[in-house]
Structures are given as structure tokens and as C-alpha cells.
Amino acid sequence: MSDRSSFIREQARVSDTVLEAKNVSKWYSAFRALTDINLTVHEGERVVICGPSGSGKSTLIRCFNRLEAHQEGEISVNGIRLHNKMRNLSEVRKNVGMVFQHFNLFPHMTVLMNCMAAPMWIKGVPEREAKKIAMKFLERVRIPEQAKKYPAQLSGGQQQRVAIARSLCMEPAVMLFDEPTSALDPEMVAEVLETMMSLARDGMTMVCVTHEMGFARAVADRVIFMDSGQIVEGGAPHDFFTNPQHERAKLFLSQILSH
Secondary structure: HHHHHHHHHHHHHOOOOOEEEEEEEEEOOOOEEEEEEEEEEEEEEEEEEEEEOOOOOHHHHHOOOOOOOOOEEEEEEEOEEEEEOOOOOHHHHHOEEEOOOOOOOOOOHHHHHHHHHHHHHOOOOOOOHHHHHHHHHHHHHOOOHOOOOOOHHOOOOHHHHHHHHHHHHHOEEEEEEOOOOOOOHHHHHHHEEEEHHHHOOOOOEEEEEOOOOHHHHHHHHEEEEEOEEEEEOOOOOOHHHHHOOOHHHHHHHHHOOOO
């Protein structure tokens, strides 16, 4: 009975896997950007990836939706393996929302149309339904009153919240955040972090590259520390912040927490 219970638990854990990287490596000519990365993210998990500049954090999460191609190992998203010959990349990207440092909004479109575009163009959602979905998620990030404006009329924090709403309109299985507050003025950071915290409270599966350690403490189920293209440490936030094991992690924390 105990063996059967263990098997059932293991099968359930496999079935709720959203992202998985096995022995993933990537390089640019002679430069090795990622080396032997192993990481599994389960449904509802919030994983924060941190580390010094150039450690491979952004490269890794860009590999999760094939914005970057890895050369060795395996990456799977919702059970779909990413590889050079795949023909269903759009299916993967429907399930992966991505929020960048810079907002990448269409400047010639209103906020509302920025949010409606992907459901209409990629999923074939009718215009009326796409508008309802867009307004739902603009309300979710607390800026429905900005729907008729253009991106240039918004603050940086508001633009980033539109970018988050735009990704949510595809109703993805996981949200990836690539240092979403790094391009913002300090007074705008809090509003974006609060939006992300709200998503976390609602159970959204999230992988966040960030230097916002307060956010990591408050939200993360796991903190992954990278250096020189490798995962050198990972675990519960309390353990990472109070008792880091790797010397490079200790140095990183001492520097970033002193600012």
C-alpha cells in the first residue's frame, strides 16, 4: 500500500509539471551561457531566479518559450518538448506569458488593442469576446481606465502593468518575468511588484528573474541562485537568505542587501 501511495503521489507530481529543464546547455560560439541546467517547475509554484549580471538568468527563461534555442539537453513546457524541428511553437507560446524589462507594447495601438491582439490573431477569439477578456485583465491589474490611451501616454509602471495584462489575456499556464522592474523609476517599482504579488496570491505559476529580494522573500516558494551559467544553489527563501551555502551566493546577498 505504501509503495502504491508513493507511486500515485509521484504520478500526480509529474502530471502537474509545467516547465522542465534536463541537463540543458547553451553557448554562443566559444562562450558557454548555460551549463547542465536542471530545473522543474510545478503548477502553482513561484520560482525566483537571481544572481549577478551575466549569470545566465535571462537566457534560461528565454529558452522556456524558445526565444533562445538550447543546444544540449531537454526542455518541456506543459509536456511539449522544445527542439529545432518543432512545428507547434505557437502552441507552446500560448501557454507561456512573457513580461520583459522593456514593455514591448505596440506604440500605434491603444492599451485595449494591445491586449486584444494576441487572443484575436493567435487564438482566433472573436473581437467582442477579446474585448471582454482584455477589460477583465486590465481590471485585474487595476488600470481599466487607461484602455483608450496609447502606451506613450502612460507611466512606465502603467505600461508594465499593461504588458502583464496583455500576457494574461492569453490565459497562460505559466508567467515568465525577466527583470520586470529594472527599467522603472523607483517610485513605479512598487505598483508592478504589487501586481505580481497579487498574481502569486491567486496561484499563478510564475518564474521571475529579479533583483527584488523583498519580493523573493514574500512570494517565492523557491529561490534559485545562478552564477556563470549554472545553478549553484536553490531552496526555500528562508534557507537561502539566512544560511546560503555557496560562497558566491553569500557575496551576492551581502552586496545586494547592503544597497
